[in-house]
Amino acid sequence: MNRLAPLTLYTPGFAHYGIAWSPFHTTRLAVASAANYGLVGNGRLHIASIASLPGVPPTISLEKFYDTQDGLYDVAWSEIHENQLVTASGDGSIKLWDIMLNDLPIRAWQEHTREVFSVDWSNMNKDLFISSSWDGTVKLWSPERPRSITTLQAHTTCVYQALFSPHEPDVIATCSTDGTVKIFDLRMPAYAPPAPGSANFTKPLSAAALTVPASGTEILSLDWNKYKRYNLASGGVDKMVKVWDCRMVKIGPAGQETAFQAVGGICEAQFAGHEYAVRKVQWSPHRPDLLASASYDMSCRVYVSVSRSWLLSSLHSSLLLFPYYLKLVLKVVSNHELFDRWSTNPTAAGTNLVYIHDPHTEFVVGCGWSLYEEGVLATCSWDCKVNVFRI
């Protein structure tokens, strides 16, 4: 793949909201998009792929697209069927598509009462996916069933994202307008006791195994670390990317015995630098410490979330086998040297920043790491462009 200029796919008239790499085809991408920046009007699902022939510079091209009645806010590929994917729509609907067919979805569900903001396919129980909505709920679905399997009343306000844990089949994390990240155990459905003094029996909240008060403002995105259990990243309106150690969570029967509604989460690291709200965070599928974030500030940034001492020790290890990673690590080390010399502030911002992608000319709302090629990142934006580049 070309190392200098990013590959760019332009979809005029459709601003992007979400991007997903196919887990089956190494170079296939799906992009959820909407006309009029998703504020009003229809949507479009784009399927694109990257062609790289020997001797010719690689190119990205649109393979197919599907039009929808309302804007699309997210997309997730099926983990069992290579040609299927689900989309989250502004009209509250969820649609299952088969890219071997044209025009229409193969199934549609209409249960959410407001905009659906995220969909995520489980890669452990591969016949299940979840959706999250502005109506405050998270719903569990099987592509085979006409109705949702479970509904969690996860938050009282908008749930921007819900994601399955990559380590445990029945554990999900959510983030919301209310500034919290919550972890739920789907095997332990229960309602939280109403808050003292309130008499709200009509819309009780589902009991979370752990509530992380992650920010004073809205949390727009989260992601599970693919290597460290109960390690999550969050990003939101406070412009910060934060890394949370949530290993104190009690899952399973242990969680039911102790008090539900546990509050906790240790903020392991936080990265400042984005000038506007962070819209998306995603951990690298290849590295436990590499994190990408996309923001309304029109940039996508990559952070290495490790300490200086670890970096120095790791310089001597097998890292040397991965030249691109070595490059990043050296950059972080030199950043740290700089801050040691010039500043006494231990939380100096940006020292873990290793890459900024800024060719986009509008809000960058989505980013996704290639599942097959290490260090390759795709971003999608309101400038109607998908950029694919190597960090």
Next chain:
Amino acid sequence: MERVRQLVSHLTPGSSTGLAALERKNPDDVVITMAIRSPLCKAGKGGFKDTRSDELMTEIFKHAIARSTVDPGLVGDITVGTVLTPSAPYEARAAALAAGFPDHVPVQTINRFCSSGLMAVTDIANKIRAGQIAIGLAVGVESMSQHSDANAREFSEEIKAHPVARDCAMPMGWTSENVAADFDISRAEMDEFAALSYQRAEHAEKSGVFAREIVPFTVFVKDPETGKRTTKLVIKDDGIRYGTTKEGLTKIRPAFPQWGRGQTTGGNASQVTDGAAAVMLMRRSKAEELGVKILGKHVTTAVAGLAPRIMGIGPAYAIPMVLEMVGITKDDVDLFEVNEAFASQYVYCVKQLGLDVEKVNVNGGAIAFGHPLGCTGARQIATGFNELHRRKGKVLVTSMCIGTGMGAAAVFVRET
């Protein structure tokens, strides 16, 4: 349209400012768990005239320990605001130890003239915000009986030649006359506001409002003949003149006929007073851990600078500044405590900012019960929270002018 509004909320973290944000509770909020004050007593003739400044400090520390219900050993730092006390760092540290704070609890003093009490609170709040401490005590104290206001030492030639800098030596009374003259504040308006202050304070005092914020002080009295010192209990302010009217105040002779229009009198300026106040602050998560009742939170403090010769109008700069910082308007504020250093500057600030008189100093102010310089900033918080609680209000703004040309203002939010 809701989608547009949602997008706007992402981009303009109105979500981190504004009234809704103020009311949000975060574990790292700086909360106030106690705000108390001593009776305020006239300097030279009131209840504390024979009590030393270190004795006032010891007494307020003792009450802080008793009223806070927090183990004094858990306090991470103490900041004492005081202006005139000559050996303040010695007295504050020693008084804290004598009152029962263990020796591992440090003490610092702070002096930004009349805002010192608020600066003590701000200092502690910022240390909590930065994560340096979890619990802190802010105290404001002044014995104007013991230490008179000596004014500035003579400045250098260079300063005296500077047209603005030299004004820093102006006596406060002079700056009051400057404000009245520059902004055309009439004697009648000044006396009217002063009378209102007395009437409100009298009403508050008689209806027991102040009793809820005052801690009774055990202080010393000296027998004028034998010189023997004995103790007595003082339970209420002694500066409030009952039955004060505008007509009565109009008859008082000017205090500074040599300056400006000579409109400032003993009746429309703040009284010279002794007093102390204490505010306990902690991180919300700490308060919840300890199970201590939370009165409210400190949101932020702003300090503005202006020409020294009209220092009294500092609040007219500081209040808009602090409101802007937290993203609210004056209409979102339920109660203002604006220090009445002089009626001239107080009238100007209320009018210039367009404040609703029914929301400002509703229990009177320094004209009626006195202005112990270092104490006032902390005293306003005790009075403010007490009144907010009474009227079930949410947002309190305290403010004061500061000698040498500054103004400070802070925003607090009451919780239930």
